[in-house]
């Protein structure tokens with residue numbers, strides 16, 4: 447589903463990505479781990495189609511990230527919500543932008559509201575929500591249109607254990623339905639819970655790939 451080969455991205459003298467290569471199959475959850483500054487978020491941004499790589503190949507279901515945008519769901523590391531709008535309004539807006547028709551949008555919204563337990567604060571402005579509640583709204587937006595590729599960039603940062611459990615559970619279900627999931631985290635036990643394969647990034651490239659037990663502890 448996701449094929450990236452030899453991707454480079456420079457910011458001035460900084461090589462954020464330096465020959466980054468990674469494949470994620472449909473139905474696979476890949477945990478992307480690595481030190482701060484290893485290039486994880488830069489790669490996630492390229493998958494949104496908003497940041498262009500300098501060189502290399504990135505294909506999502508055989509299409510460029512720009513062309514595949516409707517089939518990608520992204521939960522960025524930085525909270526990116528409209529503080530004056532409610533969670534319900536966010537679902538309506540992003541579902542509409544993803545092309546969901548009214549009835550499909552209602553069903554899809556009900557599903558993510560239930561999966562991520564948004565019901566208690568659905569009609570409050572997101573700017574007034576706690577950090578963990580905002581994370582749940584952001585994850586719901588990523589999941590809403592049932593994309594073929596989910597890009598979750600540290601989605602459980604600041605989340606309480608119950609929120610973390612509900613998010614991990616819904617990601618496992620989506621993967622079982624054939625979704626490819628790229629999941630960045632600094633918290634390795636989550637990857638074991640997800641049954642994820644692991645990619646270790648360092649200095650802008652993937653230096654190791656495998657399941658948890660296959661990788662030497664010092665790498666992760």
Ligand SMILES: Nc1ncnc2c1ncn2[C@@H]1O[C@H](COP(=O)(O)OP(=O)(O)OP(=O)(O)O)[C@@H](O)[C@H]1O
Pocket residue numbers: 457460461462480481482483484485486487488489523
């Ligand atoms: N827009 C930008 N302008 C300049 N430098 C950038 C930009 N985005 C990223 N970088 C730099 O690129 C490198 C990779 O950053 P990136 O955010 O991708 O790392 P990361 O692995 O996601 O780190 P973290 O674990 O801290 O989230 C860093 O040195 C960062 O400072």
